[in-house]
Amino acid sequence: MPAQVRACLTGKLAIMRERRPLVHHLTNYVTVNDCANMVLATGASPVMAHAPEEVAELASIAGALVLNIGTLTLPWIESMIVAGKAANAAGAPVILDPVGAGATRLRTESCLRILESVKVAVVRANAAEAAVLAGLDGEVKGVDAVSGDARAAAQALARRFGVVAAVTGVVDYVSDGQRTVKIENGDAWMARLTGTGCMASSVTGCFCAVEKAPLAAAAAALAFYGAAGEIAAGRSPLEEAGPTWPEPRGPMSFKTAFFDAVYRLDGERAARMARASEFLK
Amino acid sequence: MPAQVRACLTGKLAIMRERRPLVHHLTNYVTVNDCANMVLATGASPVMAHAPEEVAELASIAGALVLNIGTLTLPWIESMIVAGKAANAAGAPVILDPVGAGATRLRTESCLRILESVKVAVVRANAAEAAVLAGLDGEVKGVDAVSGDARAAAQALARRFGVVAAVTGVVDYVSDGQRTVKIENGDAWMARLTGTGCMASSVTGCFCAVEKAPLAAAAAALAFYGAAGEIAAGRSPLEEAGPTWPEPRGPMSFKTAFFDAVYRLDGERAARMARASEFLK
Amino acid sequence: MPAQVRACLTGKLAIMRERRPLVHHLTNYVTVNDCANMVLATGASPVMAHAPEEVAELASIAGALVLNIGTLTLPWIESMIVAGKAANAAGAPVILDPVGAGATRLRTESCLRILESVKVAVVRANAAEAAVLAGLDGEVKGVDAVSGDARAAAQALARRFGVVAAVTGVVDYVSDGQRTVKIENGDAWMARLTGTGCMASSVTGCFCAVEKAPLAAAAAALAFYGAAGEIAAGRSPLEEAGPTWPEPRGPMSFKTAFFDAVYRLDGERAARMARASEFLK
16 A cells, blocks of 8 residues: 555544544535534534525535535536635635536536646546546446546546546546546445535545545545445444454444444554555656 | 236336336435435335436436425425426336325325326325325325225325326325225334335335336235234344344334345345235225 | 422423424434434424525424524524524524524524524523623533533523523533523533534423423433433443443444433433522523
8 A cells, every 4th residue: 555545644634633633625515414424423614504605605615625516516626726726825725526517518518627727636426427527438327437447537637637537437537637546445336325425525625635645635535435334335344353343234324334434433443454556657 | 916017027027126117216315315314224225316407318318206395485386297207208207205195285286297297107195195186185194194095095096197196004005096096004113213114115216216107006005014024023033933023112223124125125025924815896 | 409400300201201392403414313313302393404594494383493694694693683583573592503603703693693583592602602692711622522611611601691501511500691501511521513503402402392492391301301411322321220332432323322312311300310400690
């Protein structure tokens, strides 16, 4: 595992849980409650606000800003850009979740507008969304990806916009266009819930609020998040030599266990569970 | 049980779970997360989007469109009509949930506008809402029904607008104005949660996406949904000769079990549990 | 314990659960589902609606109106004022939750506008929000309080606007400016979930719908709510001599248990668990 990712897990997570930085969200109303509870469980403080009159004030005091276009409208995109510029001015990292990019023209164009107007630190997307934004071919079925080479999409997206691209799927790829980290944590139960992509973006925001290097922050976030998923699925124990949790009865049992696991997972255990490997290009 | 309802449960549910059709929602922000997770658990793919610039694009690629007025505003009604017309043009069935029709003038009038502008396949309502829209007397207390003859309301509503009316309550009635199916599945725990009506509409959308006959689709959806409620309540085993689930400790334990039961209930078992009977007029 | 608080718990809760009064909310989209389910579990009927065309109609038939500015915009504030005036005209008590007052100018000014335009019965806030609205010093970090003398803030806020101020934290203080009730129920798990403040406001709305005296209603609501939290945390049995519930595994297990406990907790047991004491000034 890259040393920076390990250091982020073993050092920065504890700092986050002590400082509890604000993570400001402009996000969709479908999964917003889950994102807020996920931020709390990870160890930061969520604030959700979108009014144009206040977003700059909040973004400028936040540790990170998460822009998620899941239920976008044009006025929300305007607010996102105002918030993003304020975060940029204040030095707070901006995370973009381009939910459904490629599914409609409005989504694709709104993402491109945000990427051109705001300095985005991390784009957290699925392979299809990343491929569309990178200008590669890609099929997008609603808001769920059905195809695409995740690694190539991450690298192309990172290079095109000078961002860190965190592309999640069965295997996650986090790339700054030069270096790419492959992460093999997570569990199939995560795909059976709505909002696991949105929450991955929120957790990335939490880690970016305490780790300046977005590549390490995003990779650590996804390894941590995936490791918690494995614990919740009953595949790995929460403690090194402890018992595994019971197998979920269904997706909502898994959801309960997942939030509980995120809350209880510490950085040392996450670092030991992380399956992250770095390779050039 | 009507043969078409049985065939829908034993055949179409499996097809849904393989194809995972998009079910596009314009719905309220109170229960939208539950609706999304319920669609996933049933076996389809939820997409929630309301921006006027994109609803037609999404509705035209969806397997079904669900319009739920729970937290309506005038701009949302406009978007619903745009989406509904696009779904009509693409041949995708439209499901309307007239939440709180009769409670305010805005709600009643908005439903009537939708019913006049869009070809609706199924109206999924409670007895009071159905009675108001059918032009019968009915008392409506907020968004929960307190009175009304469900069967008469279903039949009258179906005839007035040429729709299938799926009226849910202790006993459900699904009518096309000629044929009426009575469904006696479900459990009292379902009334102790917000959103069980909304989710019934979403599940109806899932079945309509794979079954062309809306009467059979709606009846199968409600039998399936109610059967899952019985399993979650600890009254029926998930498997023919299996153990029953533990009795819920309260409404939130029931909610967890309910989503898990929907996810795990297959069509064969649902068909055996269904208490659906058809009678003329 | 003040006799009026005890009488509210032992008498009015049962009346609420029989009558199930409407509690109309204009609230944020982050915790709205939790608020609706919490109102149902407590024993009333939630209705969430914000369209300017219908809020007055609903507020005028409601037992109480809850205004929560968590995700405010200017149009929502307008709707809140329309609804508030209609509730005032109909004699329904209005509860204000000034989420994040002090965090942005928009929030502070919107609360002051509401307090000047609408006769508010109870302001349910944290110490920092209350201090800001009372004109005292106070630091506000996002939407979570970090400082402030809760008792002084409650008293000052109550006097400034002629309201009952219900200020929640590790210890709650409910004051009408003359009399102040101290409530020492609750559990640390409640702070690890988003929306426990919002839900406290909703439960206050439920009690205000059946108890005319807002000081007693708010104090009873917070004692009831905190007692349910203790049961859910596994610290007190639900029944006098019964077993305690299992300790939560994490915040989402706690959440499930919390709603279940609210649903199952009756007024007699709540009155015996309540740690409420009154003192002058």
